[in-house]
Amino acid sequence: MTRRPLRPLAGIIGARSRGEDPARIEAHRKAERLHAERAQERRRAQWRLTLMGAFFICAFGTATARMAVVANSDPEEPSAISSSVPVSADRADIVDRRGRVLATNLPTWALYVQPNLMVDPRAAARGLSKVFPDIDAAAMEERIRRGRFFWVKQSISPEERQRVHDIGEPGLQFAPRETRLYPAGRSVAHIIGAAGFGQLEVYAAELVGTAGVERWFDTRLRDPAKTGVPLELSIDLAAQVAMHDVLEDAMERYTAKGAAGIVMDVHTGEIISMVSLPDFDPNHRPQDPSDPRLFNRAAQGVYELGSTFKVINNALAMERGIARPDTLVNTSGPLLWGRFKISDMHNMPKQLSLTDVLVHSSNTGSARLAVMAGTKAQQDLLKRLGFFEPTSIQLGEAAQAKPLLPGRWSELSTMTISYGHGLAATPLHLAAAYATLTNGGLKVNPTLLHDPQAPTEADRVVSEETSLHLREMMRAVVERGTGKNAAVPGYMIGGKTGTADKPQPTGGYSHNKVMATFAAVFPTSAPKYVVIVTLDEASTQAYGRTWRTAGWTAAPTMANAIRRIAPVLGMRPLPKTGPQEAPPPLLVRN
Amino acid sequence: MTDMVFGTVAARPGEPVLSRWWRTLDRWTLAATVGLFLIGLLLALAASVPLAEKNNLPQFHYVIRQVVFGIVSLAGMLWLSMQNPVTIRRLGVLGFVAVFLSICALPVLGTDFGKGAVRWYSLGFISLQPSEFVKPVFVILVAWLMAASFDIAGPPGKLLSFVMAAVLAALLALQPDFGQAALVLATWGMMYFVAGASMPLLVSLAGVVSAVGFVAYNNSEHFARRIDGFLASDVDPTTQLGFATNAIREGGLFGVGVGEGTVKWRLPDAHTDFIIAVAVEEYGLVLCALIIALFLVVVLRSFARLQRERDPFARLAGTGLAALFGMQAFINIGVAIRLLPAKGMTLPLVSYGGSSLMAAGITLGFLLALTRRRPQDELTEALVEGRRR
Numbered sequence: 001m002t003r004r005p006l007r008p009l010a011g012i013i014g015a016r017s018r019g020e021d022p023a024r025i026e027a028h029r030k031a032e033r034l035h036a037e038r039a040q041e042r043r044r045a046q047w048r049l050t051l052m053g054a055f056f057i058c059a060f061g062t063a064t065a066r067m068a069v070v071a072n073s074d075p076e077e078p079s080a081i082s083s084s085v086p087v088s089a090d091r092a093d094i095v096d097r098r099g100r101v102l103a104t105n106l107p108t109w110a111l112y113v114q115p116n117l118m119v120d121p122r123a124a125a126r127g128l129s130k131v132f133p134d135i136d137a138a139a140m141e142e143r144i145r146r147g148r149f150f151w152v153k154q155s156i157s158p159e160e161r162q163r164v165h166d167i168g169e170p171g172l173q174f175a176p177r178e179t180r181l182y183p184a185g186r187s188v189a190h191i192i193g194a195a196g197f198g199q200l201e202v203y204a205a206e207l208v209g210t211a212g213v214e215r216w217f218d219t220r221l222r223d224p225a226k227t228g229v230p231l232e233l234s235i236d237l238a239a240q241v242a243m244h245d246v247l248e249d250a251m252e253r254y255t256a257k258g259a260a261g262i263v264m265d266v267h268t269g270e271i272i273s274m275v276s277l278p279d280f281d282p283n284h285r286p287q288d289p290s291d292p293r294l295f296n297r298a299a300q301g302v303y304e305l306g307s308t309f310k311v312i313n314n315a316l317a318m319e320r321g322i323a324r325p326d327t328l329v330n331t332s333g334p335l336l337w338g339r340f341k342i343s344d345m346h347n348m349p350k351q352l353s354l355t356d357v358l359v360h361s362s363n364t365g366s367a368r369l370a371v372m373a374g375t376k377a378q379q380d381l382l383k384r385l386g387f388f389e390p391t392s393i394q395l396g397e398a399a400q401a402k403p404l405l406p407g408r409w410s411e412l413s414t415m416t417i418s419y420g421h422g423l424a425a426t427p428l429h430l431a432a433a434y435a436t437l438t439n440g441g442l443k444v445n446p447t448l449l450h451d452p453q454a455p456t457e458a459d460r461v462v463s464e465e466t467s468l469h470l471r472e473m474m475r476a477v478v479e480r481g482t483g484k485n486a487a488v489p490g491y492m493i494g495g496k497t498g499t500a501d502k503p504q505p506t507g508g509y510s511h512n513k514v515m516a517t518f519a520a521v522f523p524t525s526a527p528k529y530v531v532i533v534t535l536d537e538a539s540t541q542a543y544g545r546t547w548r549t550a551g552w553t554a555a556p557t558m559a560n561a562i563r564r565i566a567p568v569l570g571m572r573p574l575p576k577t578g579p580q581e582a583p584p585p586l587l588v589r590n
Numbered sequence: 591m592t593d594m595v596f597g598t599v600a601a602r603p604g605e606p607v608l609s610r611w612w613r614t615l616d617r618w619t620l621a622a623t624v625g626l627f628l629i630g631l632l633l634a635l636a637a638s639v640p641l642a643e644k645n646n647l648p649q650f651h652y653v654i655r656q657v658v659f660g661i662v663s664l665a666g667m668l669w670l671s672m673q674n675p676v677t678i679r680r681l682g683v684l685g686f687v688a689v690f691l692s693i694c695a696l697p698v699l700g701t702d703f704g705k706g707a708v709r710w711y712s713l714g715f716i717s718l719q720p721s722e723f724v725k726p727v728f729v730i731l732v733a734w735l736m737a738a739s740f741d742i743a744g745p746p747g748k749l750l751s752f753v754m755a756a757v758l759a760a761l762l763a764l765q766p767d768f769g770q771a772a773l774v775l776a777t778w779g780m781m782y783f784v785a786g787a788s789m790p791l792l793v794s795l796a797g798v799v800s801a802v803g804f805v806a807y808n809n810s811e812h813f814a815r816r817i818d819g820f821l822a823s824d825v826d827p828t829t830q831l832g833f834a835t836n837a838i839r840e841g842g843l844f845g846v847g848v849g850e851g852t853v854k855w856r857l858p859d860a861h862t863d864f865i866i867a868v869a870v871e872e873y874g875l876v877l878c879a880l881i882i883a884l885f886l887v888v889v890l891r892s893f894a895r896l897q898r899e900r901d902p903f904a905r906l907a908g909t910g911l912a913a914l915f916g917m918q919a920f921i922n923i924g925v926a927i928r929l930l931p932a933k934g935m936t937l938p939l940v941s942y943g944g945s946s947l948m949a950a951g952i953t954l955g956f957l958l959a960l961t962r963r964r965p966q967d968e969l970t971e972a973l974v975e976g977r978r979r
Binding site for chain 2 (some may be wrong): 030033037038041042044045046048049050052056059060064066067068070071072114116131149278334458475576
C-alpha cells in the first residue's frame with residue numbers, strides 16, 4: 001500500500017489556486033497507485049510462476065526418472081510363481097477346547113491359463129482333458145484360443161499339479177492357494193460352517209467365511225495380528241464325535257428322519273457338543289443353499305418340544321408358591337375349556353403330588369397348575385428363560401431362529417404351553433432353559449467360545465430351592481417314571497421325556513408323526529451337564545405294536561449318549577451301592 | 591473523410607474472429623492437447639477391449655464412445671478458447687453454482703454404481719461425475735474472488751476463496767473422494783501462492799512441516815515405518831499397484847509390443863486410473879516420456895504466457911487451471927509408480943471416461959482462452975516505471 005498524500009487539503013488548495021481540478025488529480029493519483037501496486041504484484045507473480053514452473057519440471061522429472069528406474073529394473077515374471085514365495089497362512093485355525101484342530105489351512109494350487117505364453121493350445125487342451133476327465137478338450141482349446149487369461153481349476157492336488165507340469169506347456173500356470181481343511185469332517189459340519197474364496201489374485205486368494213463359526217468370527221480369523229493364534233471353541237471333539245455316532249445309530253434303529261443332540265455345561269452355557277443329522281462333509285459342502293442337510297436342527301429348527309416343558313411348569317408352580325413337591329394336584333380328566341378337551345394318554349389317579357405330575361407326565365395336572373399361576377407369570381418365566389428371543393449363540397443361522405409364540409396368548413394357550421404345545425423353540429433354547437433351572441437357578445446363555453463366564457446372582461431366574469426340587473423330580477422321572485430307559489447305572493441322570501405331535505402342513509396335528517425329545521441333566525446331585533436328544537419321526541416295534549413316544553426312542557438314545565460321553569468328559573460312574581440293574585423296558589408313557 | 595459516404599459498408603473494427611483467435615492462441619498448448627488426446631485413443635484401443643469383452647459389448651465399443659466424447663470435448667474446448675476473459679469468468683462462476691448444487695444433491699439423486707461412493711449421475715447413455723466438472727469452474731470462482739481483493743477497498747477475496755475451497759473439499763471428502771479434495775486444496779494453495787502469499791508465512795510453514803516430520807521420523811517408530819515402507823523398493827505383488835509395477839517392468843524401454851500387454855486383463859481400472867501402466871507395458875518408456883513431456887509443455891507454456899499477463903483475474907485463473915491440469919496428471923502417474931499413495935485419479939485427456947474427457951476439455955478451453963495474447967498496457971507501465979526511477 002503506497003502512502004496517502006500527507007496533506008490532501010494543502011494539495012487541493014494549491015491545485016485550486018493554480019486553476020486545476022483537484023478531483024481529477026485525486027483520480028489520477030489513485031490510478032497511478034493502483035498501477036504501481038499491479039506492477040509490483042505482477043513482478044511478484046512472475047518469479048513465483050517461474051518457481052512453480054520449476055516445481056512442475058522437478059515433479060515430472062522425478063516421475064520420469066522413477067519410471068525409468070522401475071522400467072529398467074529386473075523384470076519379475078508376473079505369472080512365474082516359485083515355492084520361494086512364502087504362502088502366508090492368512091486365516092487362523094479353529095480348535096476345540098482341548099486344542100484339537102477343527103479347521104486349518106492346506107496349501108494347494110490353482111491352475112490358470114496365460115494365453116500369450118501358450119505354445120500349443122491343442123496339445124495343452126488334450127493334456128488337460130487327460131488329467132481332468134471333466135474337461136472337454138475341444139471346448140478347452142476353443143477357450144484358450146480366445147486369448148484371454150482364465151482359471152481352469154481353483155484347487156488341485158500335488159499329483160495333479162505334477163501331471164499338468166508334465167504336459168510341458170508354459171502357458172499353464174499355477175497360483176498358490178490356501179484351502180480350508182476340516183479334519184474333523186462331518187461331526188462338526190453345522191458348527192464350523194464354511195469358508196470360500198473371496199478376491200482371487202494370481203499370487204494369493206483370500207479365504208472368507210461364508211457360514212457357521214467361520215462367518216461369525218470372520219474378522220477375527222482374518223485379523224493379521226491374530227492369524228497365529230487359533231480360535232478356541234467350547235466344543236469337545238471327542239464328545240462331539242460320540243454324540244454324532246450315537247445319533248446316527250439311533251436314526252437308523254428308529255428309522256428317524258432327523259436327529260439333533262446338544263451337550264451343554266450347566267454353569268456356563270458352553271456348548272460341549274452340538275450335532276444335527278442328516279449332515280454333510282464340510283470339506284465338500286453342498287452347493288445348493290436349499291439342501292436340507294445344511295439345516296441345523298439343534299440351533300435353527302423350531303419345534304414344539306412337548307412334555308419337556310412340564311419341568312418349566314413345575315418350576316413356575318413352585319416359584320409362585322402354588323405347590324411344593326408333595327402338594328397334591330387335581331389330575332382328573334378330561335379337562336374342558338370351551339370346546340377343547342385336554343386329556344391324558346391313560347387314566348390317572350384323581351390326585352397326584354407335584355413330583356408325580358412330572359413322573360407320570362400328567363397334562364391335566366400341568367394345565368391346572370398353569371392356570372393357577374396365571375398367563376402373566378408363565379410369560380414372565382418363559383421370557384426370563386430366553387424363549388422370547390433367538391439364542392445368542394455365535395451362529396448367523398441361529399440368529400434367525402426366533403421362537404414361535406402364540407399370536408393371542410389366551411388361557412388355552414397357557415394351558416397347552418404348560419405341556420409344550422403352542423410354543424415352538426429350538427432344542428438349544430431348551431438346553432439353555434434346563435441349564436438355568438437346574439444349575440441353582442442362574443440364567444446361562446449358550447456360547448461356542450471356550451472362555452467360561454459364570455452367571456452371577458444378578459442372573460437369577462428361580463430360587464436355589466426350586467432348582468434342587470426340580471433336580472429331584474427329574475431324577476424321579478428316570479428312576480420310576482417315563483424316563484426309565486434313559487437310566488445309566490452309576491450316573492445320576494435326571495430328565496424328562498417329551499413327545500410332541502407334529503403339526504401337519506394342512507393344519508391340526510398328525511397322530512402318527514411325532515417329535516421325540518429327551519432332556520436330561522446329570523449328575524443330579526451336583527449338576528454338570530445338560531444333554532438334549534431330539535428324534536424326528538422315530539418309531540420302534542415292541543410287544544407287537546409300534547411305539548413312537550420319547551420313552552421308547554429318545555430315552556434309550558439318551559442313555560447311549562451319556563454312556564459314551566460321560567467318560568470322555570472325565571466323569572466316573574458312582575460305585576454300585578446295591579443290586580442296581582438296568583430296568584427292563586416297561587410300558588412307558590410320554 | 592472519403593469513407594464517410596452514404597451507403598458504404600462499415601468496416602469491421604479489427605480483424606476477423608478466427609484469424610485473430612489463431613494469431614493470439616497458444617498453439618503449442620493446443621498441439622500438446624490434441625497429441626495427448628490421440629495418445630489416449632491409441633491406449634483406449636488397447637486398454638478398453640478387456641472391459642468391453644467382460645460386458646459382452648463389441649470389442650471397440652469404448653473406443654467409439656471415447657472418439658465421440660473426444661470430438662464433443664475438443665469442440666467445446668475450441669469454442670471456449672474463443673471467448674474473452676469476462677465471458678469465461680461469467681460462465682465459470684455460473685457453472686460453479688450449478689455444479690456445486692448438483693454435488694450437494696448427489697446423496698439424494700446420485701447413484702453409486704455399486705462402488706460404495708456416491709459420485710455419479712446416471713443419464714442413461716452417459717453417467718456424469720460432477721466432481722470432475724467442479725474443478726475448472728472452482729478455479730475460475732477462486733480467481734475472481736482473489737482478483738477482486740486486489741482492488742483498492744476490494745472485498746476480502748482471499749479469505750472468501752479459502753472458505754469456498756474448504757467447503758468444497760469437505761463436500762468431496764464426504765463422498766468420500768479424498769483425492770479430489772486434496773487436489774482442490776492444493777490448487778487453491780498454488781493460486782494463493784501466485785496471488786501473493788506472504789513469504790515469511792510460507793517459509794515458516796515449510797520449516798514447521800519439515801521440523802515436525804524430522805522429529806516424528808526420529809521419535810515415532812510407527813511413523814518411520816510408514817515412511818520406510820512407502821519408500822521401500824519392493825512392493826506387495828498382489829495389489830493393483832503390484833500389477834502396475836510389474837507391467838512397467840515388463841514394458842522396459844520400448845514395450846512388449848502393440849496389443850501384447852497383459853496388465854489390462856488383470857487390473858479392473860486399467861483403462862482409467864492405471865492407463866499409464868498399460869502405456870508403458872505396450873509401448874515402453876518412450877511413450878511415457880512423450881506423455882509427460884506433453885503435459886509439461888501445457889503447464890510450462892501456460893505459465894510462461896501468464897507471466898506477461900497484467901490482468902490479475904486472467905493470471906490467477908490461468909495459473910490455477912494449468913496447475914490443476916498438471917497436478918492431476920502428476921498424481922495419476924505418481925500413483926502408478928508409487929511416488930504417491932494410491933488415489934483414484936484419472937489422467938486428463940488420456941484416460942477413458944466421458945466425464946473426465948469433457949472436464950479436461952473445459953479446463954483446457956478456459957486455459958487457452960486466458961493465455962491468448964492480449965494487448966497489455968506495457969507502454970504505460972514503462973512510463974510509470976520510468977517516472978518512479
